[in-house]
Amino acid sequence: MGMIKQSVGRRFSRWINRRIPRADSVLFSQKNIFILPTGAGVVFGILLLIMLITGINYQNSLIYLLTFMLGALFVGAMHQTHRNLSGLSLSLVQPGEGVAGEDIPFRFRVSSGKDDSLAISLSVEDSRVAGIHVPAGESKDVTLPVPSAWRGYLRPDRVRIETRFPFGLLKAWSWVRPSSAGLVFPRLLAAPEALSTLEDGPENAAAAKTAGQDEADLRPWREGDLSPRVMWKRFARSGQMVVADWEAKQGSPHWLDFAAFPGVDNELRLSYLAWLVQDRAAKGARFGLNLPGELIEPDSGKVHAERCLRALAIWGEEKPRDDDARAFGTRRKLDRAAGGGSAV
């Protein structure tokens, strides 16, 4: 049963994807608007049937009249609801950026055609913006928070646009399948070195002298570290190879290095680095970012920090292709993976 449902669901998805090609901007028309009665609409239909039977059984012309009137209104409402959406165009103006786990604001532009578009709602996964009214010929920008799961590209497979206006008995809906993706920075996790305090005062001072620096950061040893930098005393005490990394003084370049966390999972490293970037940027420090395959020269300032965060966000990730019919980085994907592990 479940398998049939799944297969039908996949088929339906493919059909929809054919009808709505991936694009940041969609003009809705008969071709891509779907319309069905809502639950209330179905009950309304049943009610009309009961009314008709009442009319027949009591041979009551006025009940016939009322039934026909409401039935015609229902069909008229279908027209209205459809028109509410048709002619409207929805564009993804600005995919958002943010930290993994948060809701990332995507900016959409809703431009209505020659009819008013009233009570429009946009939704993606479990996030929803409702009550968008756009008078005929005007546009309105709407920010839709897209729940993100992890770092990387964030591209919901479909963003649903829906309206039930005027009576709520019918819903017309469609989707936009954005081509552009937002970026999700790694979750910020305080890097462990920064947590540790400098305890070996005299050695520190010596090390500082050798490195020509005055403040130190501790980090695990990695290949290529100079022997004088290793804090041998600490090694003797705890067996950990710890290297004193010297905090940049004002103006002195400092590298945030992917390789600085030996034995740590890649994602965790990125999280540490992201935190460090935030931290350094907040302190106004100069720093560079060294990722395998990407090097960002030391600099300071907000723009630089963002550049670094973006680099961290997409490191090792492939840009979503247009023909890729799946969601990237949205929270629903995470839930599904956790829930049943069905292939996405």
Added chain:
Amino acid sequence: MKLSLPFGLFSGREEPPKETIPGKALLWLIAAFAVLLVPQWDRLPVWLIAACVVLAGWRWLAQIGRVGLPGRWLRTGIMLILMAVYIATVQGRFTVDTAASFFVLAVGLKWLETRSARDFYVLFFILVYLATVNFLFRQDILWALVNFAAIALLLVGLQTINAPDLPNAIGRGWKRLGLLMLKTLPVVILLFVFFPRMAPLWSVPMVSGQARSGISDTMRPGDISNLAQSSERAFRVTFGGDAPDYRDRYWRGLILDRLDGETWRQGDSERFFRPGRVAIDGGVGDLEPNQYDVLLEPTDQRWAFALDGSEAVSDNVVEAEQNLFRFRRPADSSVRYRMALGNVAASSAVQGLSPLEQRRYLQLPAQGNPRARELAQQLGSQLSPEQTVMELMRRFREQEYFYTLRPPAMPEDGIDALLFDEKRGFCAHYAGAATFVFRAAGIPARVVVGYQGGDAGANNEYYIVRQYDAHAWVEVWLEGRGWVRVDPTAAIAPSRIESGLRDAMADEGSFLENELISPQRYSDLQVLQWASLQLDRINYQWQRWVVGYQGQSQMDLMSRLLGGVGMKELGYLTAGIVGLALLVAGLVSALGMKRGARQDAFRRVVSSWHRFCEQAGVPVRAGETPEALAQRLSRAVPAVSESARVFARAVNNHYYSASSAPASADDTRRLKRLLRTMKRQRRNGPEPVPEIRTPPNE
């Protein structure tokens, strides 16, 4: 008590989460409820109306934050109390009225449970059905308008709940609803005319517990004088030719031939009729000169009222014995039927009365009223039956008998008291007394109950017979002549028979003395009379052509319009109309779409640029930015690279600029010019690019 609507249908993943109801929307719902209660005001018990007002008011106070909605226990308590009161009032009777009050009670209780948008819809559905139920009881045009107004309120409320924050939502809601109704009106009318009026799917007698005013099948002295205090309409008649004179308009309803103490009853219980389909129509074609068309108000009885010597024309009435007419089914809603005035001579005069009938029409109680019996014997022994009748009438005419709506009480030997002592009575008194005397004199006689007279409606198009026209008279069997009508009232108060009760009671001043608001009471107010008659005329036409548009009249209209269509053809026709309407709506919308696309010149330029690219051998990829496309185009056709870049930037600026204004005509014109340049460049090679304005945010 939960109303068991299929809630499951509402729950769906895409359903918006439960929201509280906006106050504006709730107000419309409450207003519609109040309006829908109005047509039921006289059927519902007073406590129920009070309870509904309190419950709906409570809901409103909770909405504006004055009080809280009751918790579950309090709600259950209120529910149980109201149900107990309901059960106590109903006392196990099951009628349409008790069902309707239960329905209203359910709506009232639902108010306290209305919290979410879903509850709002549940109430909406119930209220729509309440309007339907109202139509079962009231079909007058005014009540119908009230009902339709309530439906309109509901629909505006629905729009409000779907877009509560829309500016000027109410005004636009009315406008939208009005336009929608106007657009769908042709389809509604076509459906109303052509939808096949089927026979009832199952028999549903409408048992009403409410006593209807109208004549009944028993008559005690004084009964009809109560009825004479009511100006309610009994029926309306249209004559195909000239109407008979006022004094000849005796509408026979039923015959009372058994005197039981003081009470006249029907001797034989009427033959049982199987309840068939409710044929409330009876109009087929134009009225012949000798035909007349009656629209009877609901009586819950099967009696059809007809003039002397009538024949049934429409098939919803059948002729019973004694030239009376009966419906196939009790008239629980208004009934239209058609009769023809036949040849009066062709009555049952040729046959004599059978011994059984003789006994039946001479039956009298064993004792009582000795003086009347004595008078009868005295007359009967000296005179022929005909002379006896004349003599009694002369006695009524010449002696000091009074026709009065305020007769004295005559508890013992009422007929004697009336004839010899008080000499004051109403038609029922005199008819009963006369029949008694005739029978005592050996002349077969019977009391006939019905209506007499009827006032002209607006423009004399038809006649309105009201309850105060109710009348009782006598028929006697005369050898060789058959049954002959004898009306003691005509002898005592000729004005009653010539021009009606109002004139007959002019001296006494007792006409409609208890009905202060009836327009009939104020006959001297011309304007009021005129208005009331005009209203009645509209209502009459409404009843005849809209309310009464049922099976037979539909078939009649169809055969005149189209010729020889049956139910099946009508069914096809209806399906065709619905299909055609949907098709037209679809076409109109498709044309509208096309026009809409044409109107967006900007988008059109962009798509013609896309076509240009395709022609130049650069396929447009979905989702590609204009700039990327321009780059690929430049690589393929270097000659256009500059203009393509400018073009792409302009398109980009439009799509991604912060200002949300649509592209101006100027922008579009520039783009068109650029596109033309590109086409030229592709043919001729590069040339200077026209400058394009760049928005400040670039």
